[in-house]
Amino acid sequence: MQESGFKIIYQNGEWLCTGEPVDLDVVFNCGQCFRFEKDAGGYVGVARKRVFRVRGIENGFVCSGSVGDEYFLRNFFDLEQSYRNIENRFKKDPVLAKAVEYAAGMRLLNQEPFETIITFIISANNHVERIRRIVRNLCARCGEKIMFEEKEYYTFPEPEILAGLTEAEWREVGTGYRAEYLADTVNCIAQGFDLERFYYMEYYEAKAELMKLKGIGPKVADCILLFAYQKKNAFPMDVWMKRVLKELYGFVPKNDREAIIFSEKTFGDCAGIAQQYLFHYMRSIS
DNA sequence: ACCCAGGGTGACG
DNA sequence: CGTCACCATGGG
Numbered sequence: 001m002q003e004s005g006f007k008i009i010y011q012n013g014e015w016l017c018t019g020e021p022v023d024l025d026v027v028f029n030c031g032q033c034f035r036f037e038k039d040a041g042g043y044v045g046v047a048r049k050r051v052f053r054v055r056g057i058e059n060g061f062v063c064s065g066s067v068g069d070e071y072f073l074r075n076f077f078d079l080e081q082s083y084r085n086i087e088n089r090f091k092k093d094p095v096l097a098k099a100v101e102y103a104a105g106m107r108l109l110n111q112e113p114f115e116t117i118i119t120f121i122i123s124a125n126n127h128v129e130r131i132r133r134i135v136r137n138l139c140a141r142c143g144e145k146i147m148f149e150e151k152e153y154y155t156f157p158e159p160e161i162l163a164g165l166t167e168a169e170w171r172e173v174g175t176g177y178r179a180e181y182l183a184d185t186v187n188c189i190a191q192g193f194d195l196e197r198f199y200y201m202e203y204y205e206a207k208a209e210l211m212k213l214k215g216i217g218p219k220v221a222d223c224i225l226l227f228a229y230q231k232k233n234a235f236p237m238d239v240w241m242k243r244v245l246k247e248l249y250g251f252v253p254k255n256d257r258e259a260i261i262f263s264e265k266t267f268g269d270c271a272g273i274a275q276q277y278l279f280h281y282m283r284s285i286s
Numbered sequence: 287a288c289c290c291a292g293g294g295t296g297a298c299g
Numbered sequence: 300c301g302t303c304a305c306c307a308t309g310g311g
Contacts, residue, residue, distance in 0.1 A: 031292060124293040130309065131292085176307030181294075217294045238292040255301080279292075 018060035023105025099281035163190035181215025
């Protein structure tokens, strides 16, 4: 891993994080995270029970609010990893170069596993804006209220809380036919299905293990492994990525397995990061 | 009215 | 192993 050289300074009640250019519009709209909303002063959202505001500055960003400590920022914004270095590597591929140019300043966020699991079960066969609304409904109904800048925000509910929801109540939140999967998976986790082990588990084993949960197939498992467990070779193969392969690389795979093999060969060990640039780029030009 | 969305499940060969 | 209907919801 290439060091990014990020420096974090706490001054005047704010956390200054500088080291590489960061584009918050890309970070929060590239489809990895559904919990941060934009306003005149940047983005505000909740992660790991902390409510905070982020705004972009030259060569970095600034956070204010209940951030807590420096370690949280380093982890959440993946500050140990140099994305400038990755972007330069990706630029050798002419297609990726365009995606990187469009989405420069992207960073993968390290999100909380349980939240990521639930969110991406909801994401299946769904629209980004609708996923946002469903997650917002869920948090407002079951999360803990936190006041910030005179507004209400809600934490993502713990497994024990969501285990109390009936399938009908999951439907009321707007999850549709996924309600059955969600009720089952949440109960499984609340009863002890261990989520910590995936941090240390090898990618393929972790993927197979995650897919034992209802509502988690190959694609959703890859999203969870990429967005929560830092498995940067995980490559979520969704409809947009199939369009990328077909329209930008002229490759039409017979099935998902073939598509993933092509992607591994083309994008290497950081395929998941490449996927994120491509996902954002493909959606923008469609 | 029709098509689509960061797909997964279960049934059937 | 691969294929395929079906799934609830709302926006274009």
